[in-house]
Structure formats: structure tokens, C-alpha cells
Amino acid sequence: MKRQYLYILFLLPLLLACKPKAPTHVVDAGTADFTKFIAIGDGHTAGYMDDGLSLDGQKNSLGAMIQQQLMMAGAPAIEMPWMSDQNIGLSLNGLSRLILGYKTDCQGISSLSPVRVSLQGETSALTSSAYNPSKKYSNFGVPGVRMIDMVSTAFGNINLPQHNPFFARMSKDQFNLPGSGNYSSVQENIFDGGYPTFCSIYLGIEDVLPYARSGATQHPMSPLAGFPGVGFEESLTQLCEQLYGQNVNAVIATIPNISDWPFFNTIPYNGLTLDAEKAASLNQIYNPIGISFVVGANPFMVADPNAGMFGVRPAVPGEKILLTAPLDSVKCNQMGSIFPFRNEFVLTTDELATIQLRIDEFNAVIRQKATSYGFALVETGDFYDKLTTGFAYNGATLSAKFVSGGAFSLDGIHLNPRGNALLANEFIKAINKKFSAKIPLINALNYNAILFP
Amino acid sequence: MKVMHQRRLLVCIGLLFISMGFTVANAQGFQVNFQGQKQQGMGCAGSGLIQDASTLFFNPAGASFVSTSQVNVATTPIFANVMYVDSATNEMYRTENPVGTPLNFYALVKPKRIRRLAYGLSVTTPFGSTVQYEPGWIGRFAITRLSMKVFHIQPTASFKITDNISIGAGFVFSPGSVNLQKDLPVQFNDGTFGHAEISGAAMGYGYNLGVYYNPGGFLSAGLSYRSGINMSVSDGQVDFTVPEGLAPNFPNGTLSASLALPSVTTLGLNIKPNASWNIVADINYVGWNTYDTLAFDYATNTSSLVDTKSPRMYKNIFAFRGGIQYAVFDKDKVLNVRLGGGFGFSPVPTGYLTPETPDGNRAYFTSGISYEFNKHFSFDASIYATKITRADTNLETQLSGTFTTIAWAPGIGINYNW
Numbered sequence: 122m123k124r125q126y127l128y129i130l131f132l133l134p135l136l137l138a139c140k141p142k143a144p145t146h147v148v149d150a151g152t153a154d155f156t157k158f159i160a161i162g163d164g165h166t167a168g169y170m171d172d173g174l175s176l177d178g179q180k181n182s183l184g185a186m187i188q189q190q191l192m193m194a195g196a197p198a199i200e201m202p203w204m205s206d207q208n209i210g211l212s213l214n215g216l217s218r219l220i221l222g223y224k225t226d227c228q229g230i231s232s233l234s235p236v237r238v239s240l241q242g243e244t245s246a247l248t249s250s251a252y253n254p255s256k257k258y259s260n261f262g263v264p265g266v267r268m269i270d271m272v273s274t275a276f277g278n279i280n281l282p283q284h285n286p287f288f289a290r291m292s293k294d295q296f297n298l299p300g301s302g303n304y305s306s307v308q309e310n311i312f313d314g315g316y317p318t319f320c321s322i323y324l325g326i327e328d329v330l331p332y333a334r335s336g337a338t339q340h341p342m343s344p345l346a347g348f349p350g351v352g353f354e355e356s357l358t359q360l361c362e363q364l365y366g367q368n369v370n371a372v373i374a375t376i377p378n379i380s381d382w383p384f385f386n387t388i389p390y391n392g393l394t395l396d397a398e399k400a401a402s403l404n405q406i407y408n409p410i411g412i413s414f415v416v417g418a419n420p421f422m423v424a425d426p427n428a429g430m431f432g433v434r435p436a437v438p439g440e441k442i443l444l445t446a447p448l449d450s451v452k453c454n455q456m457g458s459i460f461p462f463r464n465e466f467v468l469t470t471d472e473l474a475t476i477q478l479r480i481d482e483f484n485a486v487i488r489q490k491a492t493s494y495g496f497a498l499v500e501t502g503d504f505y506d507k508l509t510t511g512f513a514y515n516g517a518t519l520s521a522k523f524v525s526g527g528a529f530s531l532d533g534i535h536l537n538p539r540g541n542a543l544l545a546n547e548f549i550k551a552i553n554k555k556f557s558a559k560i561p562l563i564n565a566l567n568y569n570a571i572l573f574p
Numbered sequence: 575m576k577v578m579h580q581r582r583l584l585v586c587i588g589l590l591f592i593s594m595g596f597t598v599a600n601a602q603g604f605q606v607n608f609q610g611q612k613q614q615g616m617g618c619a620g621s622g623l624i625q626d627a628s629t630l631f632f633n634p635a636g637a638s639f640v641s642t643s644q645v646n647v648a649t650t651p652i653f654a655n656v657m658y659v660d661s662a663t664n665e666m667y668r669t670e671n672p673v674g675t676p677l678n679f680y681a682l683v684k685p686k687r688i689r690r691l692a693y694g695l696s697v698t699t700p701f702g703s704t705v706q707y708e709p710g711w712i713g714r715f716a717i718t719r720l721s722m723k724v725f726h727i728q729p730t731a732s733f734k735i736t737d738n739i740s741i742g743a744g745f746v747f748s749p750g751s752v753n754l755q756k757d758l759p760v761q762f763n764d765g766t767f768g769h770a771e772i773s774g775a776a777m778g779y780g781y782n783l784g785v786y787y788n789p790g791g792f793l794s795a796g797l798s799y800r801s802g803i804n805m806s807v808s809d810g811q812v813d814f815t816v817p818e819g820l821a822p823n824f825p826n827g828t829l830s831a832s833l834a835l836p837s838v839t840t841l842g843l844n845i846k847p848n849a850s851w852n853i854v855a856d857i858n859y860v861g862w863n864t865y866d867t868l869a870f871d872y873a874t875n876t877s878s879l880v881d882t883k884s885p886r887m888y889k890n891i892f893a894f895r896g897g898i899q900y901a902v903f904d905k906d907k908v909l910n911v912r913l914g915g916g917f918g919f920s921p922v923p924t925g926y927l928t929p930e931t932p933d934g935n936r937a938y939f940t941s942g943i944s945y946e947f948n949k950h951f952s953f954d955a956s957i958y959a960t961k962i963t964r965a966d967t968n969l970e971t972q973l974s975g976t977f978t979t980i981a982w983a984p985g986i987g988i989n990y991n992w
Binding site: 124127128130131132133134135136137138139140141143144146221223233512513514515516517518525527546561562563564566567569570571572573574 | 653655656657659660662663664665666668710712713714715716717756759760761762763764765816817818819820878900902909911913939940941942943955957958959960961970971972973978979980982
């Protein structure tokens with residue numbers, strides 16, 4: 122054997138490439154057509170989070186997240202009624218958005234707490250129309266919109282007290298003056314200038330949530346039956362018929378079990394922690410009516426007109442103390458003990474059951490419509506259940522815990538950008554499955570969760 | 575003249591020590607099978623063919639069959655590139671591994687008075703790993719960088735019981751160090767993530783036993799056993815970079831941990847049809863099942879910082895290695911050319927693949943060359959190449975994707991005999 126050959130033999134392993142070659146992936150719309158995509162929904166779709174609508178929130182909204190992925194398969198660029206880049210945010214009550222900051226409580230102890238980023242919200246957004254006739258919105262997410270509001274002409278009428286300011290600023294009516302003309306509904310705005318080819322529909326939360334947030338004291342839930350604009354079922358049927366008649370495909374989502382959200386679960390029913398002295402003094406007051414306290418954890422006292430002659434009783438397991446409960450008053454003014462929590466801060470088990478029943482009824486309708494119109498279906502309940510249990514995601518752990526869970530924003534109701542990305546993935550999965558599409562999921566870890574000072 | 579050589583050798587060894595650090599992707603788990611250039615040329619097999627002082631590692635019994643006293647130094651830079659493709663998002667990330675430099679140093683002495691005896695010292699790096707992922711990679715909360723170094727310092731003695739059979743034993747001191755870093759899913763106000771770094775020195779002890787049989791003809795064989803070693807980190811340090819508001823939850827402090835290095839049992843055969851040819855084969859049985867958990871015990875625990883126990887559940891595996899060697903004799907000079915390859919099963923079960931050790935069943939190919947300049951000096955070189963692909967969903971982190979690794983390891987070594 123010649124020596125040269127031997128040297129060549131030695132170099133044989135060099136035939137292998139140096140670096141692994143990146144694979145190519147096929148992205149495919151399947152049987153769906155995303156060229157005219159519109160996201161329809163409430164604050165989740167709009168990007169309402171940290172109790173406010175802001176530019177950052179809009180960019181990281183559920184609607185924008187879904188659309189951003191569909192853009193790989195033909196969907197147009199995202200057009201929304203953008204808020205200003207100051208990112209102050211605007212709540213339904215005119216306040217600025219929440220951030221995590223330091224707050225000094227009534228006992229002078231400073232700790233991390235959600236605080237408003239500014240004294241006033243971005244109220245200028247309420248007086249300037251964001252409508253642009255040359256740009257059609259691809260996102261009709263309206264914070265606060267109910268299923269039964271979709272055909273309402275009062276919803277964007279600024280002359281009426283019940284109008285929705287977030288819709289009014291994006292409506293084609295552009296703040297019509299009193300008597301200057303008719304006002305159009307959300308649905309009319311969506312279909313103005315042509316039908317979409319594909320919609321995501323996430324409605325129904327606002328038909329039950331305001332009732333639950335008020336401790337079941339205000340804002341009655343939408344009824345199931347009734348004409349479009351009155352009843353949940355007919356309102357949805359009307360929307361679906363419109364889409365179906367124009368061959369519009371859609372993905373539709375059920376309503377999650379809202380009582381699993383941090384807003385209803387951060388303050389435990391037995392969060393009244395007592396030392397010996399306080400327990401003794403409460404026992405002096407309450408022992409005569411058969412209620413006693415121990416050192417350590419005790420149920421909060423809640424107002425209940427049916428609870429004996431004093432209308433007060435200890436909370437029971439399963440009842441929810443809302444995040445709106447004034448914790449400073451608990452610490453310093455004996456709220457929740459000597460002074461029971463008012464009804465607006467408490468959801469009783471009966472109230473919870475009523476809410477759950479209504480959600481179940483609505484969801485049965487949503488599922489039935491999805492089947493009969495051939496829409497993809499997202500079971501949001503499954504997603505939120507997983508979040509309630511907590512799960513690992515690419516090495517990070519996410520849960521429904523307030524602040525530390527990493528998925529909910531500081532209002533305890535709306536998801537933060539990372540949470541929205543995860544929920545958007547559920548929409549993408551449903552679309553992929555129903556329409557044989559191949560659209561990649563979002564890496565939710567690329568999106569912010571809670572920012573700490 | 576002799577003094578000169580020794581001085582140069584010491585300089586060489588010193589240089590090699592400077593750039594220590596090894597990469598993944600050269601063997602099963604975080605085993606590094608680069609302990610002898612001649613073996614590396616033949617698929618990392620050669621426990622049954624004693625050619626130089628590297629037998630101190632491969633089979634301590636072989637030392638008394640080495641004909642001369644010798645010093646042997648070698649290094650094998652490892653160029654390993656790992657690519658990760660996430661199955662959900664199609665996102666692709668790569669490693670930015672530094673070049674790994676496993677080292678081995680052997681000194682074997684044959685006392686003139688007792689020809690049946692040999693003793694020696696070896697310094698090798700049979701375990702280790704450095705893997706560094708690109709910034710912002712999808713598995714950043716599992717790991718961003720792992721650097722693990724293990725040295726085996728092994729004094730060894732070997733004795734020929736008969737002319738054909740020898741035994742050998744070595745004691746293994748195993749100092750090491752570990753540095754593990756990852757991002758934490760907590761964010762500063764500007765959106766950047768927190769970071770954790772765990773570092774510490776480790777120490778472990780073990781032994782190495784062997785039997786070697788060589789009747790001097792067609793066949794020779796060796797059997798060796800290297801014990802498992804429990805590397806314990808007793809005084810590690812953990813440092814957190816987190817937002818001020820979370821600092822009380824993540825106190826910097828000490829921690830303890832341990833890592834079980836597996837035992838390795840090797841049966842090696844050598845067939846020598848004539849003076850020019852050698853055919854070698856090794857079977858390894860690696861006792862990886864001792865590595866069932868990676869646990870960190872922090873001195874100070876908080877609600878956010880709890881002791882962790884990550885399941886690894888490694889299983890015992892077999893690896894098969896083999897190769898051929900062809901010798902060309904030219905007066906007193908000898909040229910050896912080698913080819914080989916091997917196959918090893920991965921110790922990592924389905925559901926337990928981690929980015930720190932993106933392991934998989936692997937086939938690899940090697941080649942090698944040696945040249946004896948004179949009866950004192952010889953030079954070895956080898957090339958190792960492998961490609962590994964493994965898809966998995968980790969049960970603990972839910973990281974789901976495909977790791978593809980291509981690794982290159984060209985090695986060089988020198989021998990001085992007397």
C-alpha cells in the first residue's frame with residue numbers, strides 16, 4: 122500500500138459537515154384563508170391588561186398574537202386603534218394602568234404591590250377618534266363588550282351614558298354629534314367595507330364577569346334567551362349566520378371558569394390572622410352569638426342578611442373574597458372581623474354556582490354553534506384549568522397565582538403578554554387541527570410577564 | 575539532552591492545563607472517551623492491545639506489558655456544535671461552545687530490578703462537559719451554560735503474575751469543578767431576566783482494576799473495571815441576579831450537591847493476524863443508573879428558593895468500539911495508520927433528555943496515525959467525528975424539540991520512551 126493512500130485514509134472522518142444544517146419548515150394555511158383576518162372579542166382580544174388599555178398591551182393582545190402567527194400564512198398586517206406610545210394606559214374607569222411598585226400600608230410597612238403608573242389615565246384617547254377610513258381594523262377587540270352588545274347601536278353612541286368609550290373611538294361614526302345621524306353597531310363596523318375571510322371570536326366573558334366582579338351585587342348577567350341584542354344565544358346565532366352566509370371561516374372560544382382567576386383567589390377565605398390578644402377581643406364580641414376565633418388563621422367575617430339577627434357569619438371554604446377588598450382596612454380598621462366584608466367583596470357558594478351555571482349554558486351554545494357552522498373550537502376552560510394547576514413551559518413554571526404565577530396581569534383578570542401568547546397558541550392549535558393548517562406556535566417566553574422594580 | 579526534553583515536556587503540559595474545559599458530544603452522557611491517541615484512531619478501542627502508557631487508564635494491568643519507561647502527553651480539542659429545533663415554534667438555536675480540550679498525561683516507570691513490575695501516574699479527564707447556548711435561547715430557564723470538569727489523578731501499579739498474565743490496580747483522586755448558569759423567569763423593569771449561577775469545587779475517590787492476558791501470539795485480551803465515583807460539592811456558591819424587589823426571595827449563599835460518575839467495565843480483545851495488522855474490539859458496560867437525580871440543597875431556603883431534585887433516571891448502557899491498525903516498517907521507523915468506529919447507546923431515557931447533556935444513541939468514526947521518529951520519540955494523531963440526533967420532550971421542563979450535534983475532535987500526542 123502506498124503511503125499517500127494511508128494519509129488519505131486518515132483524513133476520511135473530515136467528510137462530515139461542520140455544523141448541523143438548519144431544517145426548513147413548511148407553513149401552510151390549509152383549507153383556511155387568512156387574507157382578510159379579523160379578531161373579534163373583548164378586552165382580552167384588545168390587549169386590555171393591568172387594568173388598562175395601552176399601546177404595549179395592544180401589541181401583546183390575544184388578537185395581535187394570533188394574527189402575528191397567521192401572518193406567516195397570509196394574514197394582513199395588524200391594524201388596531203393604537204393608544205399613545207406613552208403607555209400610561211386607560212382603564213374602564215379612566216385610571217392609568219397598574220404596575221408593580223412599592224406601597225406603604227396603614228401600618229407604615231412598605232411592600233411590593235400593584236400601583237397606578239400615573240395619577241390619571243390616557244383620557245385624551247376618549248376625545249379623539251382613532252378611526253381611519255383608509256385603514257380597516259383587523260382587531261375589533263373592545264374592552265367590556267358583551268355578546269349581546271354586538272348589534273347594539275347604543276354601544277358607540279357617546280350621547281348615551283351606557284356607551285363604551287373604547288368602541289366609540291374606533292367606530293366609523295367618529296363621535297357623531299347629537300342628532301347628526303345614526304350610530305352603528307360593532308358588527309356593522311366589522312363588516313363595513315367587505316367581509317373578512319377568517320375571524321377569531323372570543324366573546325361572552327363580559328356577559329358574566331361584571332356581575333362576578335361586583336360580588337354579584339350589580340351588572341346582571343346576560344340572559345340566555347331573547348332576541349339578538351338581548352339574549353346570548355340569538356346574538357351569537359345572528360353573528361354566526363352573517364359569517365356563514367359569506368363563507369367566512371372562524372375559530373371560536375368558550376368562556377373560561379372566571380372564578381379560578383387570581384382576582385377571586387388571591388385573598389383566602391380564612392385570611393384573618395390573629396394573635397392571642399386580637400382573638401380574645403373578637404371572642405368577647407362574637408362568643409355571645411356562637412362564633413369563636415382562634416390564634417392563627419380564621420375565616421373572615423362576611424355580611425349575610427340570612428345569617429341570624431346580626432346578618433354576619435364567618436366565610437366558609439369555597440367562598441371567594443375579591444381582590445377589591447380593602448386590605449388596609451383589614452389591617453388597621455378591623456374590616457373582615459369586627460366589621461364584616463360587605464357583599465360586594467364576597468362571592469358566596471350560591472352565587473358562584475349561579476355564575477357557573479350561566480357559563481355552562483353559554484358554553485353549550487358556543488360548542489353547538491362551532492359544530493353546526495364548522496368553526497374551530499378553543500376550550501379555554503382546559504387552558505385555564507392547566508394554569509390553575511400550574512405547569513412547566515420550556516423550563517419555566519406558570520400558574521394562575523397572582524403576580525408570582527407569571528401569566529396573569531396585575532388586575533388578576535386579564536392575562537399578561539406571556540399569558541396571551543400561551544392562550545393564542547391554543548387558538549393556533551385549534552385552527553391547525555380544524556383546517557389542516559401548519560402554523561407554528563409562539564414562544565411565549567419571548568413576551569413579558571410581570572416586571573419587578 | 576534528556577533534561578532538555580523533560581523541560582520541554584513540562585512546558586507542553588503547562589500549556590495544555592491553561593485551556594482546560596471540555597465539550598459535550600464526545601461520548602455517552604458526559605463521559606469523555608479521549609484518553610489515548612492510539613485508541614482514538616481505532617474507534618476508542620484498545621483495552622486488549624497495549625501500545626503505550628495510556629494503558630494506565632484503559633487497563634492498569636497492561637502497564638507491566640509496556641516494554642519501556644515512558645511519558646505520554648496528548649490533547650484532543652473538541653469542536654462541538656449543537657442545534658436545537660423547538661417542535662412547537664420551529665425556532666432554532668445553536669450552542670456557542672468554547673473549544674474543549676481534554677488532556678491526558680501518563681508517566682510509566684519500569685524498575686530495572688523488578689522487570690515484572692510497572693508503576694505510573696496518570697492525569698486524565700474522563701468526564702466533563704462545557705455547553706453554552708446562544709443568548710435568549712428557548713431553554714434559557716433550564717440552562718444557559720454548564721461547565722463541568724473532572725480530573726482523575728491515578729497512581730497505579732501493575733504486576734506480571736506469569737509471563738502471560740498481569741494484574742493492575744490504581745487509586746483515583748478525582749477533583750473537579752462545576753459551574754451551572756441559567757436565567758430565571760423573573761423580569762427587571764426593562765424586561766431583562768434574572769440569572770442564577772451555581773459554582774463549586776468537587777472531590778471524589780475511586781479505583782481502577784484490571785487483568786491482562788497476552789500469550790504473545792494471535793490473541794490478547796484485557797478486562798478492566800473503573801469504579802463509580804461520587805463527586806460531592808460541599809461548599810458550593812449560588813449567586814442570583816434578580817430585581818431589588820425580589821432580592822429577599824433569592825438570597826445568595828452556599829449549597830451542596832453531588833454527582834455520581836458511573837462505573838465502567840471494559841472487555842477488550844486484540845487479534846493480530848501478522849506483524850502489520852491489529853484488529854481490536856472493546857465492549858464497555860457503563861453503570862449510569864447511579865445518576866438518577868440532580869439535587870441542589872441550598873443552605874437558605876425561601877418561598878421562591880426551594881431545594882431542587884431533578885430526575886435524570888439514567889440507565890446502564892453498552893457501548894461497542896472497534897478498529898484496525900496497519901503498520902508500515904521502514905528500517906527502525908514505524909508508521910501506523912488506524913481506522914475505527916463505534917456505537918453507544920444513550921443512558922438518557924425518553925422523557926429525560928436535557929439541554930445540559932443533549933445525548934443520543936450515537937455512531938462515530940475515527941482515524942489515526944502514529945510515527946516513530948526513533949526509539950525514543952513518537953508522535954500520534956487522531957480524528958474523531960460524530961453526528962447525533964435526538965428528539966424528546968423533557969417531562970420536568972416540557973422542553974420539546976430535536977437536538978442535533980456534530981462534533982469533531984482532532985487529537986495529537988507525543989511519547990518519550992527510555
